[in-house]
Amino acid sequence: MQPLMCSIRAAVCGYCSGVKQAVNAVDAQLRAHPRGAVYTMGPLIHNPQVLSDLAERGVQMLSESALPKDLSGAVVVIRAHGISPQLKAALEARHAEIVDATCPKVRANQKKAQQLTQEGYKIFLAGEQNHGEIKALKGYAPGCIVVPDPKQARKAGARLAQEEPDAATVLLGQTTISPAEYQDIAGALIPYFPDIWRVDTICPATQQRQEAVRALCATVDAVIVIGGRESANTHRLVVLAHDAGKPAWLVESVADIPSALAGYTRVGIGAGASTPDELIATIEKHIQAL
Ligand code: SF4
Known part of the structure; x- marks a missing residue:
């Protein structure tokens, strides 16, 4: 029947591979330090059941705006979105042991942003201004311009074309942006910078x-x-x-x-x-x- x-x-x-890796990293730290202080830098993932399960198992969440003065003896797991080099330095200055579970794809994006900034490129970052991955990426590309949508990309493109018409420009994106959104943002910048280099950063x-x-x-x-x-x-x-x-x-x-x-x-x-x-x-x- x-x-x-x-x-x-x-x-x-x-779970994608990056999230799985971050969850496994916290599990491993909890096993290695059954009575120790295990923290995550911000919410490990966007899932309330996993977060409450971690809280029950003793994992505490750190907030960038309220870091404890001393993290000696604490293990801090970095989530898949990564953190900025400035935040990493702040954790190190507080003597935290850092376990970096940044997704390898996000990490590759951070390295690219850093390298292009050092080479003098002006970077446009397609993504959400307040997303953890973009916040971290900004730290690797000081002076970059975040463009969340085509309208803002047009505005930013026009402004930069006026201030620095000969700037060598490059577009990087949040790994989770859709190809269509990325394409539309690139299209909004092209009238101002026809040679803009579009790096494929989509996961x-x-x-x-x-x-x-x-x-x-x-x-x-x-x-x-x-x-x-x-x-x-x-x-x-x-x-x-x-x-x-x-x-x-x-x-x-x-x-x-x-x-x-x-x-x-x-x-x-x-x-x-x-x-x-x-x-x-x-x-x-x-x-x-x-
Ligand atoms: S880049 Fe983001 S979506 Fe892709 S595997 Fe890594 S964490 Fe997952």
Whole structure:
């Protein structure tokens, strides 16, 4: 007999390699220092269940604006987004032991930004002004200009073209920016700097999760996306499913599973890059029992 409802997982969903590495780094430190002080620099990932689990296991979160005066004996794990060299120096000055779990792809971007700044390039950074990755990257490229969207890119391009018409310019992006957004921002700068060098900094992890949800939409009646409300890439997956014409919900925990799901025969499941496998499995089980 045909089941009343079946759920189908997106081909790619959940933790990306950078997030997995950061979570594993904290686990390793907790095992190595069962009674020691283990901190993360800011929230390790955008997932409330993982953060509360870490807090229960004794992990404390540091805030850049309120660093303790002395971190002797403390281990501070740097999250996948990385930190600026200035913040790293501040932690070292407080005698913290730093465990750097910056994602290798983010690290490569930081090195590129540093090298290009030293070579005299004027850097435009496509990304969100207050995103942790951009905040860290800015520290490697003093004088860079953050351009969150094409409108601001046009303004910034016009200003720089007036002040330094012969500037050698380069565009770098947040690793999670969409190729279309990156292209639009580049297009807004080109009238002012036709030779602007566009460096490919986009990480395929976000794209892969989006393509997987897009493919899923072709085979299901409704979609749930599992992930934290603070996670931008999770929200984008919900929007993408809506754009594909499917009813879609963001589900952070079992309590968020919408009762309306019971009315659909085939439910697709996607998940953001900071959603743990265990949470996906738990929610999947509940859905199948609807
Ligand atoms: S999305 Fe890509 S760049 Fe960002 S942490 Fe994950 S693997 Fe690294």
